[in-house]
Amino acid sequence: MGSASGITVAARGHGHSLEGQSQAHEGVVINMESLEGPQMQVYAGKLAYVDVSGGELWINILHETLKYGLAPKSWTDYLHLTVGGTLSNAGISGQAFRRGPQINNVNQLEVVTGKGEVVTCSEEHNSDLFYGVLGGLGQFGIITRARISLEQAPKMVKWIRMLYSEFSVFSKDQESLILSENSFDYIEGFVIINRTGLLNNWRSSFNPKDPLQASQFNSYGKTLYCLEVAKYFNPDEANIVNQKIERLLSKLSYIPPTLFLSEVSYVHFLDRVHMSEVILREKGLWEIPHPWLNLLIPKSKIHNFAEGVFGKIITNTSNGPILIYPVNKSKWNNRTSFVTPDEDNFYLVAFLSSAVPSSTGTDGLEYILAQNERILNFCSMADLGVKQYLPHYNTQEEWQAHFGFRWEVFVKRKSAYDPFAILAPGQRMFTKAKPFV
Template sequence: MTIRINLCFSSNYSSLKTLSIDGHFTFDDVHHAAKDFGNRFQLLPFAVLHPRSVSDIATTIKHIWQMGPHSQLTVAARGHGHSLQGQAQAHRGVVINMGSLQGPKMHVHSGNYSYVDVSGGELWINILHESLKYGLAPKSWTDYLHLTVGGTLSNAGISGQAFRYGPQISNVYQLEVVTGKGEVVNCSENQNGDLFHSVLGGLGQFGIITRARISLEPAPDMVKWIKVLYSDFTTFTRDQELLIYAESTFDYIEGFVIINRTGLLNNWRWDNRTSAVIPEEDIFYLVAFLSSAVPSSTGTDGLEHILNQNRRILEFCGTARLGFKQYLPHYTTQEEWQAHFGPQWEVFVQRKSAYDPLAILAPGQRIFQKAIPFS
């Protein structure tokens, strides 16, 4: 068994090393690609690709695709590594350093149809700084801006603006995507629409976002921030829902419930053509328990204690039959993923079969295993 594995690695090394690309691979200094923000999983990749062009990414994926189902190589795109459960890692695979991707510079188009063209590895904070030079800004944000475009669009991208404009995936005009077959495809609602909606919120399962055209709007010169404290939760939710339905209110609404920990509540409207799933309700809330711990901490402040609390919350919601869906979902079995997607699971599988039939992409999500046929 050991000899077989070593021979396989040797074959992988030789085949990747001889690829004609503008960027380069590293095979030794790969430890940084085996970590992420969650700091719970450390899965060493076989190699890290530092692409200079989209062609580098396409060439690499196409090569792995042509190697067929017997190759162990998989591919994960890594932006700032802000995942929590190893989603941007590829054990014994290839991690793509999206920050190395070069190409056309960020371009802001002003006018009635305002947008910005950006690389999939670009940070939202940089988009803000550049678009503000033209008096513009993206319509929808995340609460933390040092994240990549490809990363947030692969999930949803939400904040207190989402109730009015939708999440970030609802404010994209066009994408450039490299599929699991190594094909570079431009897509939008009217061009390759199924791939477009598959990739948005698709957890990296159908393609790597290498470029995006993001909708912009005029940025205000000044804003007013109003903070209101409530002692009654029912009154709080009633007023919040009144504000999101009124035509002329605020552009950003969010709430915090302060007990022993801090929770964030938010609500928004959604485009159900994307791969992201939501509760089957007209209005729903995002409830986020914002806790942190270092892995070595113990007791009630320890990481395992916090994770156990999270599991108990999910178990309670299931037992009480409360309608809920995990945002930034993490499951370990395909049965759990199937329950998460519910009626959309069949469409999700069909899309996987169409755009990444060998399950090369985003193995860290643990949804599909490479080379297992889909049915």
């Protein structure tokens, strides 16, 4: 595998990255889900944790830890992803504003470096490798085991959605919620553009607080912003949690008839995207191209972004949801390889488009990719200080610009842990030198 060979190695988690990041052209792809080793081991107690394989799916970890009344603290929206795959990126969802991303909720890793060394690393031991691997896009080592921090798991979730027609009011409420001490346990949001006819889709499993008023609500095709929040609870705390929710809602400025509520189990809530997967698979709409674009936008620039993109570059949301929610970086550990905008608070904006394979129209791959490019160009022209999440670049210059002042450290770590550039070639960051023949 050294300099005498051109062979590279990619760890493949569940293979959900979108641009071939878990592939190795003419190299070796390791199916991490086939990794055999010790089973998941849960350690209950004050500082509870679970030891898992790097190829383990988060949904399996949820089911195993729930047997002990415990669960990981930070999630992604979809749980059929591997530990190694999300820890190589960040793992961000509606819990990240208070818990940080998944990479901030790991105590220890076992890693096989590009030099073939098996290293156990943590904040205390081999911390440079530990932080390098977290958010390191697979560049420094393959995560074979991870120790994930756990907390008491709630049984139930109050899940709430409400609409806004003014972006400034919506974002003000989102920001005050992520910054307040007593808030919801999960805060996300999404944009609805030009969807008059299908306005019911956004809340199909929710009940209106006031059915009469809700039935009379008409958006007249305006762009709407949906705030989505959740509060966890156990059945014996139902009354107290209802009062807490009432208090929190009373401070928000949503459109009153558009308050919709739902009560589901914790597992149902966390595994919600899988339920959509089952439906989409039945319709043949799951295994199609997903030209997604995920951006991290500084809080001070989110209004410029919304004004320039929603309703202008993006004129409807029929190709897929657009998620938008702020996170508070002061709760995050900034020693990892994960790159964020410079400000303390920033927004994740996720354009989660699906493309109709044979279409050459506005729902086709070419059109959506061009639209993504227009969004990126707008961000660059307006100098918004945006960073890509789940980044994809083709040249080292672009990667250097992405990492900014952190590039130097990244390169040093690469030469320390994977000097021949064997690992994760699909990220197109470093190229293994071809041997003479």
